[in-house]
Every structure is written in structure tokens, then in C-alpha cells.
Amino acid sequence: MEFVIITGMSGAGKSQAMKAMEDIGYYCMDNLPPALLPKFAELCYESKKDIEKVAVVVDIRGGIFFEDLFQALNDLNKKGLKYRILFLEAEDDVLIKRYKELRRPHPLNSSGRIIDGIEKERVYLQEVRKHSDYIINTSGLTIGMLKEEIAKIFLEGQESRKLTISVVSFGFKHGILLDADLVFDVRFIPNPYYVKELRELTGKDKNVRDYVFKWKQTGIFIEKLRDMLEFLIPYYIEEGKSQLIIGIGCTGGKHRSVAIANDIEEKLKNMGHRTIVSHRDYRLE
Numbered sequence: 001m002e003f004v005i006i007t008g009m010s011g012a013g014k015s016q017a018m019k020a021m022e023d024i025g026y027y028c029m030d031n032l033p034p035a036l037l038p039k040f041a042e043l044c045y046e047s048k049k050d051i052e053k054v055a056v057v058v059d060i061r062g063g064i065f066f067e068d069l070f071q072a073l074n075d076l077n078k079k080g081l082k083y084r085i086l087f088l089e090a091e092d093d094v095l096i097k098r099y100k101e102l103r104r105p106h107p108l109n110s111s112g113r114i115i116d117g118i119e120k121e122r123v124y125l126q127e128v129r130k131h132s133d134y135i136i137n138t139s140g141l142t143i144g145m146l147k148e149e150i151a152k153i154f155l156e157g158q159e160s161r162k163l164t165i166s167v168v169s170f171g172f173k174h175g176i177l178l179d180a181d182l183v184f185d186v187r188f189i190p191n192p193y194y195v196k197e198l199r200e201l202t203g204k205d206k207n208v209r210d211y212v213f214k215w216k217q218t219g220i221f222i223e224k225l226r227d228m229l230e231f232l233i234p235y236y237i238e239e240g241k242s243q244l245i246i247g248i249g250c251t252g253g254k255h256r257s258v259a260i261a262n263d264i265e266e267k268l269k270n271m272g273h274r275t276i277v278s279h280r281d282y283r284l285e
Contacts, residue, residue: 002026003041003081004055004154007069007128008088009121010107011095013138013146014057017088020147021055024155031059034069041081055086069128086153087125087132091179092118094139135243137166140278152274163237164274166245169203169261171253171281180247184225184260189218192255202282203258212259222260226267233273253281 004026006017018028032040037058044054058069076083090098092115099106099114106117129135134153138146149164170177177183192198192211201208212218229246236244248264250256258279265277 001045001051002053002154003044003083004053005037005058005083005085006055006088007058007085007125007132009090009095009118009125010059011098012088012090013141013143014059014088016143016146017086017136017150018055018057020150021154023147024151026053026055026154027051028055028057030057032056034058034072037069037072038075038079038081041076041083042079045081073128073131084134085128085132086150087129087135089129089135089137091137091139132242135164137243137245140168140280141276145276149274149276163233163241164243164276165233165268166243167248167261167265167268167275167277168245169248169250169253169257169277169279169282171251171257172249173251174253174281177245177247177249177280180245182244183247183249186221186248186250186256186260189215189221189250189256189260191251193252198255201255203255203260203262203279204282208255209259209262212256213263218260222263222267225264229264229268230271253279258282 004021006014006021008014015030018030022028027044029040037056040056041054044051058072095118096114106114106121109117109120136146136149141149168177168180172185172187189212192201192208195211198205198208198211203209203212233244246264248257248261261277261279265275268275
């Protein structure tokens with residue numbers, strides 16, 4: 001039987017992830033108190049009903065359950081009950097925006113600043129995150145993209161590949177990508193911003209892509225980056241890394257970095273890697 005624990009940051013999309021799991025045939029339980037997790041898992045394994053796939057959302061509302069969660073995972077290990085952990089997270093600014101849109105306080109700081117609750121929760125969840133089998137950053141994902149990513153992991157046979165690669169474009173003038181593992185500066189490529197007919201377009205538009213890729217140095221860079229990633233990724237997987245974030249930066253994050261990031265994502269997918277792409281700043285220009 002497959003037993004999946006869905007957890008992570010409040011506001012990162014755990015409820016949407018549970019709905020996605022239901023869509024692909026999982027029996028789902030929402031907001032199960034962590035202290036009940038071992039008993040629930042035991043009942044599922046012993047059940048005579050035809051339950052082959054179970055997903056449980058463990059939500060840390062109120063903060064009083066953190067110690068229970070760690071103890072529950074230890075109990076599952078002691079009983080030899082196999083499970084996998086899907087951890088959802090998002091950037092601070094994205095979580096703050098989601099809370100403000102819903103007009104809800106953070107469960108760990110109901111009477112104070114949202115960011116204080118987020119920072120506290122990140123600290124509490126560090127150990128769980130380290131032991132998670134899959135980590136999905138939902139910052140740049142729509143609900144449809146999240147469903148697609150979950151289907152890739154649990155339905156399309158890619159669950160054995162534990163490394164999720166996120167390719168993120170950004171603009172240096174809006175700040176460097178703080179959580180990136182690898183950052184590449186593509187400002188050596190001529191800037192489409194200075195071509196009048198391209199200025200208002202983005203790297204998603206064909207005319208901009210054609211301009212970015214017409215330069216010899218662009219093709220050389222892409223090939224060298226592909227070779228380096230092909231070399232590095234197996235070692236990251238061997239070391240147990242669950243998420244690799246690759247930052248592609250240009251000046252404003254609208255033209256060159258977007259075009260390059262999309263190309264890198266496509267090449268990594270063709271190499272068989274589980275990859276998602278997002279563009280942090282392309283709407284800011």
C-alpha cells in the first residue's frame with residue numbers, strides 16, 4: 001500500500017495537493033492530528049477493504065502539534081510502516097500575499113505580523129523538510145501546474161526520481177534569487193530591451209526568443225550549461241538532495257532570463273528529469 005503524508009508551510013497549497021491526490025485515486029484524509037497518524041496508518045495497512053493508496057494532510061494549525069508530528073513519524077518507523085512525505089512550501093512574499101487575499105491570520109501568530117508566524121513555522125518544520133521525499137515550491141505554480149506536478153510524481157512513474165528541478169528566471173535589479181542553489185547571469189547576451197519593437201514583449205514571445213538565440217554565445221552557453229547539469233544532477237541525487245533550484249538572471253527578468261529558463265527547462269525534461277519553470281519578475285517591468 002502507498003501511504004503519503006502531505007505537510008509543509010501553512011498557505012503553501014496542501015488542500016489543493018490533497019484534491020489532486022484524490023483525482024488520481026488516493027483515499028484522502030484532511031487535517032488529521034499528528035498524534036493519530038500511527039494508528040490511522042496501522043488501520044489502513046490492516047484494513048481488509050481495497051485501499052491501495054492513502055494520502056493524509058497533517059496540518060500544524062495552532063503550533064501545539066509539532067512535537068506530536070515528530071513523535072508520530074518515529075512511531076511509524078518503529079512499527080515498520082512505510083510512508084513517503086510530500087512537503088509543500090512557498091516564498092515568504094507569496095505566502096503573505098495569499099494570507100492577505102484570504103484575510104486570515106497565520107496560525108502561529110494570530111494576533112501579530114504574518115511574517116513572524118511564517119518565520120517561526122519554517123524553523124519548526126526544518127527537520128520534517130530534511131526528511132521529506134518530495135518538495136514542491138508552489139510560489140510560481142497555478143493550481144493546474146501543481147496538479148500536473150503531483151501527477152508526474154505519483155501517477156506517471158517518476159516517483160523514483162526524488163529530485164525536483166526548479167528553473168527560475170529573475171531580474172538582478174529586483175534582487176538576487178535568495179534560495180537558488182545555482183545562479184547563472186545571462187546579461188552577457190545583448191539585451192532585447194533596447195530593441196524598440198521587443199521592449200514591451202517578454203521572453204515567452206517568439207520574436208524575443210529568436211533575438212536571444214540568434215547570438216552565437218547563447219548557443220555555446222546553453223550547451224555548456226547542459227553539460228554541467230548533466231554532470232552534476234546524478235551526484236545531487238546520490239547525495240539525497242530533493243530539490244535543485246537553478247536561477248537564471250538578467251537585468252529586469254523579462255526578456256533574456258525568461259527565454260533561457262524556458263529552454264533549459266525543456267532540455268532537462270527531455271533528459272528525463274522532473275522539472276518545473278517559473279518567472280519571478282517578468283511581469284514587473
